[in-house]
Amino acid sequence: MTVSQIDEEVAKLLELKAQLGGDDGKQTFVLKTAKGTRDYNPKQMAIREKVFNTIVSCFKRHGAETIDTPVFELKETLTGKYGEDSKLIYDLKDQGGELLSLRYDLTVPFARYLAMNKITNIKRYHIAKVYRRDNPAMTRGRYREFYQCDFDIAGQYDPMIPDAECLKIVYEILSELDLGDFHIKVNDRRILDGMFAVCGVPDEKFRTICSTVDKLDKMLWEDVKNEMVKEKGLTEEAADQIGEYVSMQGGMDLAERLLHDPKLSQSKQACAGLTDMKQLFSYLQLFQITDKVVFDLSLARGLDYYTGVIYEAVLCQTLQAPTPAPAEQNGAVSGEEGGVSVGSVAGGGRYDGLVGMFDPKGRKVPCVGVSIGIERIFSIMEQKAELSAEKVRTTETQVLVASAQKNLLEERLRLTAELWNAGIKAELLYKKNPKLLTQLQHCEETGIPLVAILGEQELKDGVVKVRNVATREEVRKASQKRGWGNVCSAVEKIL
């Protein structure tokens, strides 16, 4: 049988099954979400909205556009891009049509989008959920459906300017989100590779030694060295030499020094990387962000796709020590399980070869980008909200229209409509004759700051009292004599 004959047969059989009522149609009500997924309640949505607004404002301030892609791709699109992690991809059932899989990250769809539309230059951000069949650790925050927030600059440009802008953006976002102190480590794939070369690491072991070095943020040097020598077969001498380099941190001065390092300067790659690192730091100085950026030779970041500069932003302290960080869900491209340290909130780098993989002619589109660890940030903000006395509002209502006696529904409806027409956020209770206390309680529970109270006597006198809910003070007596419009203006002035 050919593939399409099979598809036809399958379709017929499934049709028959449906007729037989194969979904036996019993109406169970299953009260759970799928493993590794969760609903967002209104409080969480309010926090999420604030975080997104801050981040998106920053992207827009830097002139970025945005795109969106479908939640699933053709299976072939994702095949061969994620190495070992491919087993974590969610496939859709073969229902007789194309084979599909849920997107695993936003980078491969981005590369497909560029190649499909023959785009050579774009500065884009993309915030959307991605899907990984991880085994969610018992630790909070390790989900199978989670947000990624990517920013990338694609195109051939003069070196290091876009790379510098990416770092400036990370700096701005982390500062504005008020997450406490942070620093950004930078390194370069070419410097790492050059370093391995001059330390005597055989070419074929570069990647595996790289992933061992990457563990330095979680393990002590002795254990890392042990792994390099005992498991990966390096000589002790080579390991020690690597050890000397990876303990180095600094700024432009370090790059300068290393350019004159007798050993390292023998590597052309390393020199190219170091020269660019100096250039990068000069731009970072002009962007006024060098106070938080460190050139750190131990930064490795699961380097399968990165071809140049790499970076990772780390918070200096976490709010609550005991809970292990839900960190490892930012910026993963093939081979990178998200090997980032506790407190990592953003990561990225330059990846010049990816888009070429999608283009039939292999045309290169150089890219540099960053992925913000937004789930980790949500988690921190949610904790902060819980700890602080300040209440998180889930609605933005500015005034409740209330009645003090019975039979005032009509007036309430009229006034509320006027307020809405004036663009003011207003509510009323869905009761013909609600008690005033109930209405005031609703304000207190949901944080509505003002209440406009309609009363029989007041209406005869042609006024509406507007009260501050928290202080119970009367803020204004608005005249209603010439129509509800006046009351609206009065409310607007208070707000």
Next chain:
Amino acid sequence: MTVSQIDEEVAKLLELKAQLGGDDGKQTFVLKTAKGTRDYNPKQMAIREKVFNTIVSCFKRHGAETIDTPVFELKETLTGKYGEDSKLIYDLKDQGGELLSLRYDLTVPFARYLAMNKITNIKRYHIAKVYRRDNPAMTRGRYREFYQCDFDIAGQYDPMIPDAECLKIVYEILSELDLGDFHIKVNDRRILDGMFAVCGVPDEKFRTICSTVDKLDKMLWEDVKNEMVKEKGLTEEAADQIGEYVSMQGGMDLAERLLHDPKLSQSKQACAGLTDMKQLFSYLQLFQITDKLSAEKVRTTETQVLVASAQKNLLEERLRLTAELWNAGIKAELLYKKNPKLLTQLQHCEETGIPLVAILGEQELKDGVVKVRNVATREEVRKASQKRGWGNVCSAVEKIL
């Protein structure tokens, strides 16, 4: 064949397909999206953002909260909820865990959310994509992945007030989106059922007659009547009586009239529906129409000023000024070239709609000024003094904006 025999057959065929290399894992250059899905490019995203902003503002103005749910549910959650349409649900492959399906709408997840959290009262909106394995018609807009934008009020309240607010919201949104003239039709299930009853439609045919009546917006009355009589077995008399009722349109006056209709008033259901319809219209009268918005040019970025250089070797100054602008919260860009041509920089402004350009020039910098130009008119808007630092230039730009 039984259901399980079918399952076996299907599994065998799919196994065979996999072996044939239906899924050959080769690194092909696949440059397409899945059937029935599409990317949104930046222009489309800009339009989308405007539409969502208008709609969400309206929801917020009415005091609604929002929630979000996962893109897939347990298959059991969706089972048995969609009748015939169940065959359009996307299932996930059984990879050894729970059986999952992509959500088909936002209503079933909403019901699950309410039950799971034991919520009795909520006013919520939810804007998210849903998934249906439709056969996309050649007509544009029939997608398999598409947005739904739902607003619901759950809870026990005095009759018709929340119902009226829903209509007010629809009215506000359609007005604000400036889509042209529109009208909203209202009816009531109880009035329909009552009408069918008094016209002699047997109980068990209510639903099927209902779906025939529903076709009146696409078919002529003669054809609808034909279907009722010839295909669904109604008497011609019954069909004619229905025909008289369904041609009626009006407002509160119609509801009042029908309450006194000798036939229809015999149905308790219909009376309840008509009484509520009167109540609804009285509330709709108290709620009014809103004003409309105007259309704007579609930009995909929001950049306010481009920092440009008129001669070579001014990258450092460009970088400094751009950083100051960003620090001041102004949306700014610069080209990623050390020595771009001025014309290229101005063209970039025109193409992307950036309204202002701050031009750094050798002579001007010696004189301690920066020229700020309106891109569209080419007029010089300001000469900002740079003598005491770039901060002044920032303030000057802020004043213009």
